[in-house]
Amino acid sequence: MRIEFKKTLGSSTIQTSDWNSSAWQMRHSLKTKSDFEKYFSLSDSETLAFDEESGRQNLNSIEKLFKFRCTPYYASLAQNCEAIRTIVVPKIQEYQTGWQSLSDPLLEKENNPVPRVIHRYPDRALLLVTDFCSVYCRYCTRKHFTGRDQAFLSESDLIQALDYFQQHTEIREVILSGGDPLTLGTAQLEQVLFRLRQIEHIEIIRIGSRMPVVCPQRIDIELVKTLRKYGPVFLMTHFNHPDELSFEAAEALSLFVDHGIPVFNQSVLLKEVNNDPEILRLLSRKLLYLRVKPYYLFICDPVRGTNHLKVPLAEAEAIQKKLWGSLSGLGMPNFSLDIPQGGGKISIVPNFEIARDEKSRTYCGFDGITASYFDPAP
Ligand SMILES: *Cc1c(COP(=O)(O)O)cnc(C)c1O
Ligand code: SF4
Secondary structure (H helix, E strand, O other): OOOOOOOOOOOOOOOHHHHOOHHHHHHOOEOOHHHHHHHOOOOHHHHHHHHHHHHOOOOOOOOOOOOOOEOHHHHHHHHOOHHHHHHHOOOHHHHOOOOOOEOOOOOHHHHOOOOOEEEEEOOEEEEEOOOOOOOOOOOOOOOOOOOOOOOOOOHHHHHHHHHHHHHOOOOOEEEEEOOOHHHOOHHHHHHHHHHHOOOOOOOEEEEEOOHHHHOHHHOOHHHHHHHHHOOOEEEEEOOOOHHHOOHHHHHHHHHHHHOOOOEEEEEEEOOOOOOOHHHHHHHHHHHHHOOEEEEEEEEOOOEOOOHHHOOOHHHHHHHHHHHOOOOOHHHOOEEEEEEOOOOEEEEOOOOOEEEEOOOEEEEEOOOOOEEEEEOOOO
């Protein structure tokens, strides 16, 4: 069976040339309750989320809900897919605190040596080039920074960040993040890439972006040619559900790969979105077919407003075990959890070991075969 990618259709009143323009998508993004009502018949809990928010305008920004925003394109996907709707339409449950509800679960603020730089691992650092995204995902882990109208980093912040990278010769990789770096114009992005490439010890540039998912219209020849010029540049994208892989998204991903930009995908495991081995398997197969390597599948961080989206760890482990052995190794993402308080990422791997002694360990494989492996004889 061939894997198919469906073309999205805007409403018949929208010109195709408008629909295919990222500027149009940005200008017509949904931001208010009435915008969302044009696309969705809102449920009680969705309506309450919008109403509660407008009743709380006096609250400070931390108490307010995470910003609302969605491109018409992504809304059209969400209209036909409950899972995608869950990602983007707020629910009143976002006000629930749960057992662990943190604004900055990864304590990024403590690994923030200069503005807009997060340096947690010795050889790689993040540069938050903007806090803006074209879609605000309800589970975003960086709610302490994202969507706070800070926009593109200032010239003085950029100079400080570049100085920091210059001084820290152990940094081999810079990861452009945010917010979404591909919401910048190509010329603005090129300025950052050009200046990063003046620093000799930086080998790899990664760009983390959800634009191929939520606004594939942004991806054009000019962008991918620019990225190629400053390569090696890796694109880390963020698909969570196979229905996000539309014809438009598939074309955008092909443009990157055809221009020598390796593409990796990071997903978040979310309740009622993708907590199902069949959905994850299909997502991985479709990604692989498009030459995108599934890289990480993250446990949802304990960020505020996500209690209703988190998957219990025992269920997550069971899902991982079902995928193991039944999905091509190429399609198998690292199942990863970021230890709260900035402990860093760990991998969740099914436990195959059933016994051990001084000489050997005994394992049971994915379909039940049990055997021992012996260390070399002394
Ligand atoms: C995830 C992360 C990285 C990148 O980690 P990789 O395992 O190399 O993908 C770098 N810095 C921070 C702060 C991170 O959270
Ligand atoms: S695209 Fe990324 S940074 Fe932006 S809201 Fe979604 S998860 Fe957060």
